[in-house]
Amino acid sequence: MEQALYAKDGFYRSTGQPARHFRTSVHASPRFAAAVLRLMPDAPQIVDVGSGDGALLAALATEAELIAVEIAPRPAGLPARIAWTDRLPETIDGLVIANEWLDTIPVDVVEQASDGPRLVMVSPDGTECLGDPPDAADLAWLERWWPLTGPGRRAEIGRPRDEAWADLVKRVRSGVVVAADYGHTLGTRPFHGTLTGYRNGRQVQPVPDGSCDITAHVALDACAASVPETRLTTQRDALRALGILGAKPPIELAGTDPPQYLRGLRQAGEEAELIDRDGLGSFGWLVHSSSARIGL
Template sequence: MTAGARDEWRGWRAAAQEALYGPRGFYRRAEGPGAHFRTSVHASALFAGAVARLLCRVDEALGRPAVLDFVDMAAGRGELAAGVLAALPAEVAGRTRAYAVEIAGRPPGLDHRIEWRSAPPPGTTGLLFANEWLDNVPVDVAEVDAAGRARRVLVREDGTERLGEPVGGAEARWLERWWPLPAQEGLRAEIGLPRDEAWAGAVATVGRGLAVAVDYAHTAGTRPPYGTLTGFREGSETPPVPDGIRDITAHVALDACALPGGRVLPQREALHALGVTGARPPLALASTDPAAYVRALAGAGEAAELTAAGGLGDFGWLVQPVGVPDPFLT
């Protein structure tokens, strides 16, 4: 990149788009996002097991079709798709067609049953699951100026910011509806309209079944006053600098993304409903089968992490049925 490009002022959406998905972007790197941050998928195989059980519920709601689709959006290196296939009952796995959707190339050694794609297939019959995808759909940032107006935040590649033009049009209407900013200088919001559109596009690929988005989230009444834009690199949170060597992320207004019939629930509630409870094994098991007790205790610890308040358990699950009942209500 030339010095002139590095000094260019752009909105955060354009800057993050290039930093994440451009030719030298963060998500093009061979090591994959798992080298930089830890998701529920990496925290425990219990997560993939829970998603497999959810896929089985969708399978039942669909009447056990001859081909059952599982689409892993923002698949990283295919860890979730592989884990779900491994956790499914043999009869269901034999009917399951798995897709990993990711812009990076297919990793070596991935289960041959997983089809690697750059976009979700149309007409999915089954489950589309997007774990920590929407937080990486780039958005613009608005900040209130001294006169009480919401203005677009501009940024250079080194992370330096300044205020640009006032927010207008559809973005201003989105802010008014979903994240109204009081006229107090310095308050910020991420304009989530591109995420609403991305989610609607993903759901539109589902012919019948269920679409689920799991992410850092907030809803109306809990919007953070100064936004959530941040970076991650090599396991640590960093300033949000659009340089291509770190993740650029912001929490998701999942309630704004929801289409009619969709709803948001906490991850702990969703995982509890799918059998991930974190209950400790009975102490008597330590005497009768010490090895089983140790395994069960480790599993309880992993379940506790996945459902912990103040951590992964606070993630939001946006559950969007398409032509089937909500599997968390049946």
């Protein structure tokens, strides 16, 4: 997964703008950017980790310093006020948004064999075989967070995601950190894991040849446990607390101000997509504040 995504000829370095291969909450509606801006603390920076095409920062109406962290090339036409870097800042004061970032942190896949978990080895053409057992630290993670109870069951070892979340939070001296991603918790781990690929907006086999995005759902409860005082909630609940309700405009407006009524319908539709409990609303949010409590 590391080579397929981040090597010189990997997906994120060789496909131009990889963000065109998938659609996120940022692209669903500008209301998403407006909502997360309400989390902005009294601090000067907004950092978008895994920025993709920079659309989130470009949509923000703020005087804060805007920093996009993304290893893909800077998109043409991105506003000059947005700084573009391929490395996380050493220190951050402000709001950090990591939207669909943790799922692209590379993980190993294991399968339960007759003698215990074995690493799943994959060749560039997608051919699989079982390799060695995971190391002691990964075995301990599996036992705690994703125990495999029968032959053929698979898991993704989420320890690198836990460490990535902890490292991100550690860099924030003052502010709020949010990671939004599709994931699962201990009681809902899938039998065969979740590793998959995406190309041109469609789900494909996760062949590690650099031609597609390779992603896996995040064990969000494990990430939350890696940093004290991290709150785990759903996107639906978080956005509703931030004013995204999906409410339709009053029908009377259709007669008195039809254009305004149509704009209200469009906004309601966009908001409904963001908080759909069977879609984007089911995403998990990891939220950490270094100082005051926030209303989520």
